Amino acid sequence: MSLSSGTPTCPVVHHSSSSFILYSAAQHKQTHPAALPRNTHINGTHCFLASHTLEIVDGNLKMTLGMIWTIILRFAIQDISVEETSAKEGLLLWCQRKTAPYRNVNVQNFHISWKDGLALCALIHRHRPDLIDYSKLRKDDPIGNLNTAFEVAEKYLDIPKMLDAEDIVNTPKPDEKAIMTYVSCFYHAFAGAEQMCKLGSLLEWIRRTIPWLENRVAEQTMRAMQQKLEDFRDYRRIHKPPRVQEKCQLEINFNTLQTKLRLSNRPAFMPSEGKMVSDIANAWKGLEQVEKGYEEWLLTEIRRLERLDHLAEKFKQKCSLHESWTTGKEHLLSQKDYETASLMEIRALMRKHEAFESDLAAHQDRVEQIAAIAQELNELDYHDAASVNTRCQGICDQWDNLGTLTQKRRDALERVEKLWETIDQLYLEFAKRAAPFNNWMDGAMEDLQDMFIVHSIEEIQSLITAHDQYKATLPEADKERIAIMGIQNEITKIAQTYGIKLVGVNPYTVLSPQDITNKWEAVKQLVPHRDQMLQEEVARQQANERLRRSFAAQANIIGPWIQTKMEEIGHVSVDITGSLEEQMNNLKQYEQNIINYKSNIDKLEGDHQLIQEALVFDNKHTNYTMEHVRVGWEQLLTTIARTINEVENQILTRDAKGISQEQLNEFRASFNHFDRKRNGMMDPDDFRACLISMGYDLGEVEFARIMTLVDPNNTGVVTFQAFIDFMTRETAETDTAEQVMASFKILASDKSYITVEELRRELPPEQAEYCICRMTKYAGPDASPGALDYISFSSALYGESDL
Numbered sequence: 076m077s078l079s080s081g082t083p084t085c086p087v088v089h090h091s092s093s094s095f096i097l098y099s100a101a102q103h104k105q106t107h108p109a110a111l112p113r114n115t116h117i118n119g120t121h122c123f124l125a126s127h128t129l130e131i132v133d134g135n136l137k138m139t140l141g142m143i144w145t146i147i148l149r150f151a152i153q154d155i156s157v158e159e160t161s162a163k164e165g166l167l168l169w170c171q172r173k174t175a176p177y178r179n180v181n182v183q184n185f186h187i188s189w190k191d192g193l194a195l196c197a198l199i200h201r202h203r204p205d206l207i208d209y210s211k212l213r214k215d216d217p218i219g220n221l222n223t224a225f226e227v228a229e230k231y232l233d234i235p236k237m238l239d240a241e242d243i244v245n246t247p248k249p250d251e252k253a254i255m256t257y258v259s260c261f262y263h264a265f266a267g268a269e270q271m272c273k274l275g276s277l278l279e280w281i282r283r284t285i286p287w288l289e290n291r292v293a294e295q296t297m298r299a300m301q302q303k304l305e306d307f308r309d310y311r312r313i314h315k316p317p318r319v320q321e322k323c324q325l326e327i328n329f330n331t332l333q334t335k336l337r338l339s340n341r342p343a344f345m346p347s348e349g350k351m352v353s354d355i356a357n358a359w360k361g362l363e364q365v366e367k368g369y370e371e372w373l374l375t376e377i378r379r380l381e382r383l384d385h386l387a388e389k390f391k392q393k394c395s396l397h398e399s400w401t402t403g404k405e406h407l408l409s410q411k412d413y414e415t416a417s418l419m420e421i422r423a424l425m426r427k428h429e430a431f432e433s434d435l436a437a438h439q440d441r442v443e444q445i446a447a448i449a450q451e452l453n454e455l456d457y458h459d460a461a462s463v464n465t466r467c468q469g470i471c472d473q474w475d476n477l478g479t480l481t482q483k484r485r486d487a488l489e490r491v492e493k494l495w496e497t498i499d500q501l502y503l504e505f506a507k508r509a510a511p512f513n514n515w516m517d518g519a520m521e522d523l524q525d526m527f528i529v530h531s532i533e534e535i536q537s538l539i540t541a542h543d544q545y546k547a548t549l550p551e552a553d554k555e556r557i558a559i560m561g562i563q564n565e566i567t568k569i570a571q572t573y574g575i576k577l578v579g580v581n582p583y584t585v586l587s588p589q590d591i592t593n594k595w596e597a598v599k600q601l602v603p604h605r606d607q608m609l610q611e612e613v614a615r616q617q618a619n620e621r622l623r624r625s626f627a628a629q630a631n632i633i634g635p636w637i638q639t640k641m642e643e644i645g646h647v648s649v650d651i652t653g654s655l656e657e658q659m660n661n662l663k664q665y666e667q668n669i670i671n672y673k674s675n676i677d678k679l680e681g682d683h684q685l686i687q688e689a690l691v692f693d694n695k696h697t698n699y700t701m702e703h704v705r706v707g708w709e710q711l712l713t714t715i716a717r718t719i720n721e722v723e724n725q726i727l728t729r730d731a732k733g734i735s736q737e738q739l740n741e742f743r744a745s746f747n748h749f750d751r752k753r754n755g756m757m758d759p760d761d762f763r764a765c766l767i768s769m770g771y772d773l774g775e776v777e778f779a780r781i782m783t784l785v786d787p788n789n790t791g792v793v794t795f796q797a798f799i800d801f802m803t804r805e806t807a808e809t810d811t812a813e814q815v816m817a818s819f820k821i822l823a824s825d826k827s828y829i830t831v832e833e834l835r836r837e838l839p840p841e842q843a844e845y846c847i848c849r850m851t852k853y854a855g856p857d858a859s860p861g862a863l864d865y866i867s868f869s870s871a872l873y874g875e876s877d878l
Contacts, residue, residue: 192220295458
């Protein structure tokens with residue numbers, strides 16, 4: 076309620092924990108109207124500190140106002156942070172970002188930039204465009220704009236009307252603190268809304284993605300299913316990772332917001348129903364469950380399609396064979412030739428029919444196989460099951476019809492009163508034995524021409540064993556062929572003996588002796604061809620095995636060699652015996668040996684190329700792959716180069732800092748002692764222990780300072796080079812007289828004196844003139860005109876001379 080309406084009430088306002096001071100300010104303004112800025116009108120909020128504030132008001136006006144502003148700044152403004160800026164600057168940057176797209180709005184401060192009311196309306200419209208029609212606002216109606224913003228904020232955003240529109244417009248420069256206090260309420264009101272928007276976006280993505288993953292409509296082809304799998308892998312690699320990061324950031328932001336609200340004694344932020352962090356977690360859990368099920372379904376479908384393709388091809392082959400065999404059979408069975416036949420011809424027809432029945436029974440198994448394959452195709456949901464069922468049904472119907480026709484013909488022949496004895500039983504015997512033998516030869520030819528794919532010598536040996544077993548059955552088969560041909564010879568002999576005129580072919584079978592002979596010859600020709608194919612495959616597998624062994628023999632040498640060199644380099648890098656130059660020479664020798672070893676890597680690469688070209692995918696003779704060797708080789712090259720660089724840096728440090736070899740060895744010994752993992756680095760705890768062992772009295776602050784020196788990038792480890800740099804800084808505070816003498820000796824080209832010309836040539840002008848003025852003349856036996864004594868100068872410089 077407004078100040079003029081009597082005793083203020085205390086509604087709960089969820090935006091700002093500092094709003095308890097507003098009631099006190101309002102009461103104070105009733106008593107002291109000049110105490111607050113002229114354009115500040117405040118509604119009552121939290122009342123629990125009102126009485127304490129009034130006691131202070133009665134005591135000291137200036138102190139009261141200062142305390143009120145401090146509380147506002149502490150609880151409403153100070154915790155605002157936008158892109159590494161905070162408090163007032165952060166709030167101003169937030170306002171500028173939010174109002175940037177709006178016409179006639181240019182927020183540069185917290186006073187005159189808000190006089191026309193458009194900035195406040197823009198803030199509301201940016202977050203709640205449903206509350207204000209910004210296009211209808213006019214810059215020349217500041218009071219209307221301000222009142223619109225105040226009323227909408229109070230009614231819909233729960234932000235009390237703290238300011239007066241006429242005061243703001245009529246004041247040349249509105250009070251900055253009052254405006255800032257009011258605007259901070261908008262910041263806190265909309266802080267959760269932005270997170271809700273991001274949360275809603277993530278939930279919407281999850282809701283869109285889950286139906287896609289729940290879609291279990293299988294494709295009809297392997298290519299289409301593999302594309303689905305590739306799409307799923309793209310989802311895993313490309314689309315999901317940014318959402319994982321987004322989910323993590325949302326949880327972090329939500330926890331940070333709740334912490335800030337709790338620390339500021341504000342009510343916890345409660346997202347709307349269905350947009351809580353737990354909703355995200357539940358939705359994400361559901362997404363991952365569906366995702367797992369989708370992947371399993373994809374793999375199952377691909378295996379199913381592989382099985383279906385194999386079964387479909389097998390179904391077509393068997394159907395083609397069966398349909399080829401049944402061609403014309405219904406027509407033959409439907410003939411009524413027995414009606415006009417002689418008695419002998421009728422008996423012949425009867426025998427022929429019996430032979431056909433034998434043949435029919437022999438094909439029963441194939442029909443059953445066709446039906447079984449069709450049933451399995453249906454059970455596996457084959458995409459072209461309709462055509463398979465149609466074809467299978469046609470074959471089954473035809474088979475039933477063949478059985479019916481066969482039975483009808485037999486019944487008709489049996490009804491013939493007399494059977495004539497003109498057809499010799501040998502014809503029947505020939506047909507009965509020739510038909511299964513012919514079927515056996517068909518199967519043998521099918522097996523001999525069957526394609527095979529093997530990946531090892533064991534697999535091809537298994538095929539060779541099966542082929543040898545088949546060849547072992549050929550003598551028995553040849554005996555059967557001779558027996559069958561003997562029947563035909565007996566028929567010919569009887570005919571010749573008794574003068575029987577053989578007209579046409581054997582009435583019991585379409586197979587002739589010549590058919591059996593031709594097919595047998597074909598079988599015999601296929602046997603050596605099969606032998607050749609198997610032997611060629613044996614040779615190929617043996618060649619592959621040689622490639623495997625060759626690669627393994629080299630890899631089993633190269634792999635350990637690389638590991639040994641890595642260990643040797645590690646030992647050299649931590650060795651404290653000998654000088655750094657000796658370590659450098661040893662490392663250079665290692666480096667040359669490694670370079671010389673490159674030819675072995677190249678040869679192994681060549682063998683690996685041959686293995687790949689031969690499509691060899693496994694090698695049981697070694698655990699090393701080419702990728703392992705490549706990675707090890709690259710690590711070896713990197714390690715030797717890094718180690719050489721470390722020693723070079725140690726030499727440079729030693730020479731530049733004047734550190735002796737003994738000191739370096741002591742440093743190395745200390746470092747190695749505390750390098751527990753033996754990886755050339757110390758953890759912070761090991762480094763602390765090392766410093767303590769060397770006499771350092773370390774507090775937390777001092778150790779933290781030292782860590783910033785030795786680990787500026789915050790990697791969590793201290794390298795030997797960083798340790799050396801730190802120790803040299805600690806042990807070499809200033810140059811010694813001997814170091815200065817050594818420097819002058821270098822400038823003087825190893826002479827015992829130095830000339831004016833050399834000083835002016837080698838040193839900056841001011842330093843050169845300083846030395847010339849203070850150096851005495853050199854009086855040694857090797858003196859030359861103008862020689863100066865740099866030895867006495869250096870001694871005096873570090874002694875008690877006036878120099």
